[in-house]
Amino acid sequence: MVGGVTAGLLLRRAAALLGRQARTQAQPRGGVPWARTRLCGTRPQSPRHQHACLATSSCSQRSRSHVLLPEECYRHFNPSEAFLNYHLDLEAESETGPVHSPEPSYSKPSGYELYHHDQPFQCQHTDNPNGGLLSELKVAYETWGQLNDDKDNVVLLFTGLSASSHACSHEKNSALGWWENYIGPGLALDTDRFFVVCCNVLGGCYGSTGPESIDPKTGNPYGTTFPLVTIEDMVRAQFLLLDHLGIDTVHACVGASMGGMQAAKAAALFPDRVNRMASISSAARAHPTAIALRYLQRRALMADPHWRGGFYYDSEFPRMGMKLAREIATISYRSGPEWEMRFDRDRVSDTRSFRPDFSIESYLDYQGTQWCTRYDPNSVLYLTKAMDMFDMGDEHASLKDGLAQIRCPVLVLGVQSDILFPITQQRQLTNVLRAAGNKHVTYYELDAIYGHDTFLIDVVSVGSAIKGHLEHSHQHQNHQR
Numbered sequence: 387m388v389g390g391v392t393a394g395l396l397l398r399r400a401a402a403l404l405g406r407q408a409r410t411q412a413q414p415r416g417g418v419p420w421a422r423t424r425l426c427g428t429r430p431q432s433p434r435h436q437h438a439c440l441a442t443s444s445c446s447q448r449s450r451s452h453v454l455l456p457e458e459c460y461r462h463f464n465p466s467e468a469f470l471n472y473h474l475d476l477e478a479e480s481e482t483g484p485v486h487s488p489e490p491s492y493s494k495p496s497g498y499e500l501y502h503h504d505q506p507f508q509c510q511h512t513d514n515p516n517g518g519l520l521s522e523l524k525v526a527y528e529t530w531g532q533l534n535d536d537k538d539n540v541v542l543l544f545t546g547l548s549a550s551s552h553a554c555s556h557e558k559n560s561a562l563g564w565w566e567n568y569i570g571p572g573l574a575l576d577t578d579r580f581f582v583v584c585c586n587v588l589g590g591c592y593g594s595t596g597p598e599s600i601d602p603k604t605g606n607p608y609g610t611t612f613p614l615v616t617i618e619d620m621v622r623a624q625f626l627l628l629d630h631l632g633i634d635t636v637h638a639c640v641g642a643s644m645g646g647m648q649a650a651k652a653a654a655l656f657p658d659r660v661n662r663m664a665s666i667s668s669a670a671r672a673h674p675t676a677i678a679l680r681y682l683q684r685r686a687l688m689a690d691p692h693w694r695g696g697f698y699y700d701s702e703f704p705r706m707g708m709k710l711a712r713e714i715a716t717i718s719y720r721s722g723p724e725w726e727m728r729f730d731r732d733r734v735s736d737t738r739s740f741r742p743d744f745s746i747e748s749y750l751d752y753q754g755t756q757w758c759t760r761y762d763p764n765s766v767l768y769l770t771k772a773m774d775m776f777d778m779g780d781e782h783a784s785l786k787d788g789l790a791q792i793r794c795p796v797l798v799l800g801v802q803s804d805i806l807f808p809i810t811q812q813r814q815l816t817n818v819l820r821a822a823g824n825k826h827v828t829y830y831e832l833d834a835i836y837g838h839d840t841f842l843i844d845v846v847s848v849g850s851a852i853k854g855h856l857e858h859s860h861q862h863q864n865h866q867r
Contacts, residue, residue: 501626528553532577537631544624544641547770551593553584554569589615589768597609645668647773657793662795665815667807687710696764785818790822
């Protein structure tokens with residue numbers, strides 16, 4: 387207890403305050419989001435101070451977690467030792483009061499760079515239109531920080547399903563990015579240290595080649611003649627960009643959700659080029675429940691008569707199918723405990739009807755409406771299918787053999803309330819990596835209430851873990867091959 391309030395509640399309030407400030411105030415570049423939270427007593431001098439317990443190898447808590455065996459217990463990451471020295475000013479809120487639940491920030495990107503790979507690109511699956519061969523490839527990307535002379539300070543940030551390359555604001559695009567409070571001087575992805583690169587994935591709709599791109603052979607959008615792509619295809623495309631930039635090795639690959647799948651695949655495909663990786667709220671293979679939920683999203687979308695088999699670009703947009711697909715997805719992104727605290731059984735109307743009546747119904751309706759025209763429906767189909775097909779054990783004798791290809795230090799972070807990537811999947815990833823011989827696997831388990839979206843919201847907990855992993859000097863960093 388701190389001042390009569392539990393540590394867990396303090397951390398949730400902290401994350402909520404951070405998210406609220408990020409969404410309501412335009413943060414100047416290089417700003418410190420912690421300086422805007424309501425703090426009394428001594429204010430932290432920099433985000434590095436906040437992350438100190440995880441960013442130094444001398445921290446006893448960090449060291450204990452690093453050697454903890456998974457079969458003994460699963461330690462709940464609690465950054466209170468770094469954060470709770472600064473008491474939150476909560477006199478206006480009681481322990482049983484409402485919890486503010488920030489929403490992630492997505493926007494259509496502008497100001498990105500575009501790499502044009504003018505050579506054919508062979509997708510992994512050949513049982514595809516045109517044998518899975520793309521005649522050319524474009525990769526949209528954005529960068530933050532400075533590339534050093536040795537070109538070895540690169541952090542490759544992989545995106546989830548919904549995100550573009552715009553992870554953080556910059557001079558060419560001042561809109562808040564989807565990881566705004568994680569990227570910048572002194573933050574989790576410290577741009578005083580690292581050159582951060584983020585790409586729109588192959589198959590996406592925010593600049594990189596995807597179903598809405600023009601097929602050079604026909605002069606029309608690919609639509610569903612676009613080949614099925616895999617997580618491996620996405621990774622290979624982004625490493626072509628690194629080749630173009632003259633970057634041989636990356637300091638780290640970092641990703642959450644579908645981005646965590648890409649990070650794991652990158653570390654396995656390019657073990658000599660990836661020095662460490664972080665997998666957040668992700669897995670070694672798609673979970674049956676997640677496959678079922680994404681299947682329903684695709685079915686809802688394709689049932690819209692305006693989808694027209696994927697060839698709707700010159701006709702009416704399949705708005706209702708996209709809206710329903712996003713509402714289904716939103717259920718999997720957040721958690722029951724948060725919704726019980728946030729909505730309970732509150733109603734938005736005293737009139738009983740089949741229209742949105744309960745607050746939670748109104749919330750889902752709003753989420754579907756405000757997102758459905760921001761994304762290409764075909765990209766939803768292609769990327770969700772790529773996630774479903776993902777399995778690190780494919781083309782290997784077992785999952786253990788597949789994960790044995792990853793030889794760099796690994797951070798695995800999971801959230802207990804995540805229903806899309808259940809916590810058992812992060813435990814499995816940790817266990818199998820260790821069983822495969824990787825002796826540098828760090829595991830954290832968060833008890834945040836936000837479900838899968840925690841990686842977008844809980845800046846303190848998630849950011850501390852990432853910063854510690856990226857800046858900690860791992861023993862045997864130049865791992866044996």
